Amino acid sequence: MKLTEEEKKTALIITRQILKEFNGNRGNLIPVLQQVQNKLGYVPPVAMEEMAAHFDIPAVDVYGVLTFYNQFRLTPPGKNQVKICMGTACHMRGAHTIQEAWERRLNIKVGETTEDREFSLERVACVGCCTMAPVVVINEQVHGKVTPTRVDGLLFSYQLDKQQTKEGGTE
């Protein structure tokens, strides 16, 4: 997924602003990553390089920390955030099949965002409604007993919604 020049510029400005508050001690790397992620919603490569220079460590070390923790994102979140529950009950009821269905339909992997930025895919631990397993949460809406066919249905309904709001806007 490509970032626009403007996004890179804002990312750089924000990262520099945040780095000003921290000294060069490499123990500050995680707080900096968290703050950048809070501000931007993700941590882009330009920010990683800026941090590496600030802490005087190789950029690949920043990348290593970033990919080690689940809380960090490498790509901007999509307009619709799809969260697949991977709790015990959902796992037993085939959450992996559901994950594969989403990955195939959206043509992205977990943790990524589609090229048009409409959808991003995430795995979460239990969302608290195990009787409905396997569960998928889209934005704040919970969908239970999901099947691969239902994934197609959900995607279709989002496309319809989008089309309707678009038509509504032009009228």
Next chain:
Amino acid sequence: MEVTITIDGKQIKARKGTMLLWAALDNGIYIPHLCAAREETESPPASCRLCFVEVEGYPAPVTACTLPVAEGMVVNTSSERVNRLVAAGFELIMSNHRLDCKNCPANGNCELQRIAKARKLRLKPKNLPVLHRDLPVDDSAENIVYDPSKCVLCGRCIRACRNHGQSVVGFARRGFERVVTTCGDVPLGESGCDSCGECVKACPVGAMSLKKK
């Protein structure tokens, strides 16, 4: 200051504070090891779990790379418990190492082959299923071919790259997904790697190799 220790009934002298592993190797006693490095005295990674030895006075086998020698230490490099631990550790490593010795550039000069021979272990895991990650081979760098499916995650290339190279490779991700890679997973050729070849010298297996001319 020198101390005298006994390894496998052989008395050896070593400088106080040296790790047991290096003291043994310097005196011609082989202990399997992958992740250890001489220069890393502060906190050895101790992640390969192959250098276990039995030390008198210790309730369980210890990793030789993390134990500084002390006067009068009595060490046994192989006991039933040690062999079991090493066999398990070795099998875990081999369970996701792509075996292709015949075509491997490290054939004959491979640390895994050496360990298997020294400890009479099989290269092919017997009790564990083999799980390959099917990661693509990276031959984008000028002189270096990197095959991540052969990597045993010892970290030697990373150390070499830091000390002598451009610091382009490092560990990323976690668990089964852990890989040696570059920042942003870009191919080596685009990472600022200048093909100095230090990682190839450091690699104990055939994961990093020189391009065939």
